[in-house]
Amino acid sequence: MSQKTIALTASGKTAAEAPLDIWERVLRISIVLGLCLIIYGTVEGRVFNPLLRAAHASDWMHVLLRPSILWMTMGSLLLGFRTLLWFRYRPFAASTPADAPTLTVIIPAYNEGAMVAQTIDSVATARYPRERLEIFVVDDGSRDDTWEHIQAAARRHPELVKTIRFAQNRGKRAALEAGFRQASGEVAVTIDSDSVIEHDTLLEIAGPFRNPRIGAVAGKVSVYNQRDGLIPRMLHVRYVLSFDVLRAVQSTYGTVYCCPGALSAYRLAVVREVLDKWVAQKFLGVPSTYGEDRAMTNFILARGYDTVYQQTAVVHTVVPLTYGKLCKMYLRWDRSYVREELRFAGLVWKRPLKSLMFSLFDNIITNLRYPVGYVVFVLLISLSLTEPRTILRVLFAIGIMSTFYMLYFLRSERSWKALYGILYSYFSFFTLFWVFPYAVLTVRARSWMTR
Template sequence: MISSQELEEIEMSDGPAANDELEAYDDAELDLGAREHAELSARGSHMRRVRRRKSRPAESAVAPRGASQTGSASQAESIASDAALTNGQLTWRLGVAVAVIAAFVAVLAHGAASVLLAPGASALAIVLTVSGAVATWYFAMTVWHALRYRATPSFSDAALPRLTVIVPAYNEGAAVRVALESALANDYPADKLQIIAIDDGSKDDTWSHIEAVAAAHPGRVLAIKQPKNAGKREALVTGFARADGDLVVTVDSDSKLERTALRAIVAPMMADPEVAAVAGRVLVLNREDNLLTRLLSARFFITFDLARAAQSAYGAVLCTPGALSAYRMDAVRKVVERWSAQTFMGQPCTIAEDRALTTWLLREGYRSVYQRTAVVETIMPTDLKRMARMLIRWERGNIREDIVMLPVLATRWRSRDQWWPTFEIVFELVQYPLAYIGLTLLAARVIAQPEALLTIAGVVLLGAVVQTLYTLRSRRGADFFFGVGYALFAFVGLWWVFPYSLVTVRDGRWLTR
């Protein structure tokens, strides 16, 4: 293992050699048992953040890799194995980079050819070329940031803080029992764990399941029944008020935590006092149910392992998901009153409470990050109607919170060099209007020249393949094809979700209950 002194020397240096050393340290630390090296891991994470925020001259020498490594032969073999794995990851990075660059060149070449060879279609060509170039650059930068991502190692039992887990439930039935049992079975010291289960005025047997779990684990589950259904946001407010933990984790009642999820999700806040929100990794629990759930599973991989990993590089994950997120309680107390009373266009905000809480914490100057090793599985809709309603609810929340964040972009947010999150928020708001302008011009082109439909289909397929290439970094086989399938399905069957959500953004109904 690399010593504390050597790590400091590496951190003070710069250049590719230093980056290679840091990657080897990260991989070796994870493999050799991060809990035993918690303090050094936290220190290393802090020094990396300092290094990113402050430029330093590349003058100090980097010690030879083997100079100060100690430990058993098995540890040395583990480090060598991790180094080989890193080389393999670099190969995937190169492949993805080449594919993205090729797609970028193809978009520009297609647009230029359209302008030069078909002057009558120059307006369409210009729109497609500009929007395609910007979208491709945005995707390339997202991949670049995601490839830099590293999960924070977990800490030892002795270092773990007092933690509260809040599970709000409404008409969830027996599923809430699975969520609570998975929290109770987690690898987290029982004497440091408080679990709060809240029935938000359910009309089914949800409360009986909560009572049964609480009775089976005396003193470990605080069961609360709301007098009437007031919404998930109010249920969380009740939970926050009763929480006695330094950190708090929220878990959806239709979700199941992996055994190490709680230990993993608190690590980023322990390593960095500026982090006040952590997003867990969400997988689909009923992935094998049908084709739709397989497609949604592919979408979740892109959403979390790509998008949120990229946002984490700047400490600005825009949405910490309701299925699994963690917060710093002293930070939550600063915003909970304003968050709970939030209105938009004269209407109380009753949806997207997870995205809204993240927004309030970012506005306060805190950081939000992604923790890939904190895994939860959640149930997804198995029919198109319920899936569409879920996506509409999510999109309404995204539109609302992007608009809410716009005034913040000119405040202290900018002083933290948040240029990428700023661009991302603006891009999210303008990408769809630009896309619909392009689609309108495309429709006119197809009516005049039906054969152009083949070209359009080719461009859409190329974009779907390039977007899904990232999945090959850690997933293989059919997952890639389901990723391509979802991208095509979204283009053909879900194009209407954004405009509909935009014109109905004031509608705060949950839709799937």
């Protein structure tokens, strides 16, 4: 589970980078060469020649394939753009015990059992000045022994832990609200009750708030139970790419779109400015339940603050072990994604010019992947009926692209676990393609599906 955090050196490089200069250079060269080949092959169109020939006999297929190829070309350029920003990303310097701000950690819990005790203990024993730290643990009407474990942890750390108990389940947003309203720190950190932080995480995540423009900080989420099955192993790779690549890129222009519930920090004064609206948020006339993390991020962006990523602030969180629970998690994420993307489309125009331009370029191309992706999916099914080798070409293309993406993973973690990332590409293509369309059709649903 343990993963060494990365300390900044006086030179501006990280301590982990110093002995890995050769490895870093090799990866950068490999990534740049791979990008050049992808962009060249896409722009020249040779990659798509077999598909174009197969579709030539059908006018409607030909019409649909052309814009799809255009989008794929733009996607290749977006990948190159992201890579340049990714190379520029550096984590912020951590706070020191001498300059650390007062900090309130809020841990909402529901039917978490013994795991919540591990979460509390990891926070209470983390390296942070005791006199500047408080911990609120909110039992959201649990029906198991969660409250007993919370009380036991509070007895172990009586100077730090304060407890709140709801008589009945009111939802994660209400639990977080209770913590926000009673918090006394300058910075509020939210941590899920199925997660464990590393020893220096609190000092690391407090560091960026030296900059008064920063309103929220996203921590790095890793998989706690990655040894417990194939799905956690695949998700571990996906999480590394989602945080160490995507959020790192977004951080370079001060617009991380989602500061995750598993580990995020907020300037408390800003949270209090938007708290009432966040609690009362509705979508299509229905109160919003899940997606509270991205909703809060949008509210903070709308106030004119930046949101950034701190790679060195690490939390390890429990992820689903089964396909059914994985689908439920993705359904929650995709439903909130639809809601908050629509909100972001309205507020992005108020962002600084750099953030505005980069966000528009990224979001427009990224969101087009859904209509274009499903059009291509239908085309491939149709083409495979007359040209069975199309299936083999698609499988080969998925393997090539996922292998290329593993170069990004290897920059964060030199591990054979990269192979699980390739496997995840096939797994998601064949088993998760239905989740987003279903999420769109059921976007007004409120159920957490695990409560």
